[in-house]
Amino acid sequence: MNKKSSLISRVENAPKSELHVHIEGTLEPELIFKFAQRNGVTLPWPSVSALREAYQFTDLQSFLDIYYTGTRVLLTEDDFYEMTLEYVNNAISNGIIHSEIFFDPQSHTSRGVGFEIFIPGMIKALNEAKEKGLSAQLIMCFLRHLPEEDALETFEHSKKWFALYPQWLTGIGLDSSEKENPPEKFAKVFELAKKAGLRRVAHAGEEGPSEYIWQALNVLESERIDHGVHCTDDLKLLEYLKEKQIPLTVCPLSNVKLGVYSNMTKHPLRKLIDYGINVTINSDDPSYFGGYVNVNYRDIITSLKLNDTDCYFLLKNSLSSSFCDSDTKNKMIARLDTYWFCCNN
Secondary structure, eight states, X not given: OOHHHHHHHHHHHSOEEEEEEEGGGGOOHHHHHHXXXXXXXXXXXXXXXXXXXXXXXXXXXXXXXXXXXXXXXXXXXXXXXXXXXXXXXXXXXXXXXXXXXXXXXHHHHXXXXXXXXXXXXXXXXXXXXXXXXXXXXXXXEEETTSOHHHHHHHHHHHHHHHHHOTTTEEEEEEESOOTTOOGGGGHHHHHHHHHTTOEEEEEESSSSOHHHHHHHHHXXXXXXXXXXXXXXXXXXXXXXXXXHTOOEEEOHHHHHHTTSSSSGGGOTHHHHHHHXXXXXXXXXXXXXXXXXXXXXXXXXXXXXXXXXHHHHXXXXXXXXXXXXXXXXXXXXXXXXXXXXXXXTO
């Protein structure tokens, strides 16, 4: 085994956290067809292979068109349970010990599938995950292509569930198509979430400009930036992110698959690491983008020539940037340190 292969193996087996994964984006084609048949939903693709062949995205919107079509098959509590459990099993096989999982309620409530269906289904799977050694939290995302009034209504409906399951429901986020949907559009709902004591994250600076990252930080008071790769366009922003150590939940395969960068060698992750930005590695929508978190690590190690120090930096960031309490974070980092020390001696 050569040195690079050995590093990849160590990283794949290392304890790590995932902070940017959409549960609906873990829905594999096989499950889409299984649920469609079970629920009597007609799909625009004749087969699993035809659906996989459709994953030729040119930008974020071309992906979202297929993504939202896929969510139509999710109709019952069992659907959400099975989808979440499949992610749980993949996460554990990827060495993930803690995951903070996004979900999109508006993509379900708009179809008449309510909180009383998807929340219990997901939590049932996460309870099983806990028994297997994986801790998890849920982050409710608002769809930014819809009006803020829709987000405010969704937030109002969600309050009951945040009160019932505070150990599972941690905070709110902002996702969907970024172009022409600036973060400041959602200032009111994020202010309400802050007053309710919820954690706050937002997608910004993926396809949108660095100005959207500033808005997420200053207007929404986001505690983490999801993606955030266009921070490299603004030196003042880079300095701010470094000084404040605000985490970026970067998703390398997603960035390449959606054409943000033409290939992995063009990705700015190397620059972000060298600059000292608190960057983490995540899978985003792994069913659609070609791999779960370990495939992301494998590609960046190979393409960007990362070394042991770089990889430890990324792994530790993934744990320290979670919304776990300080004691839990310290225990997770100690677990990583023990593993890393043993692997290197």
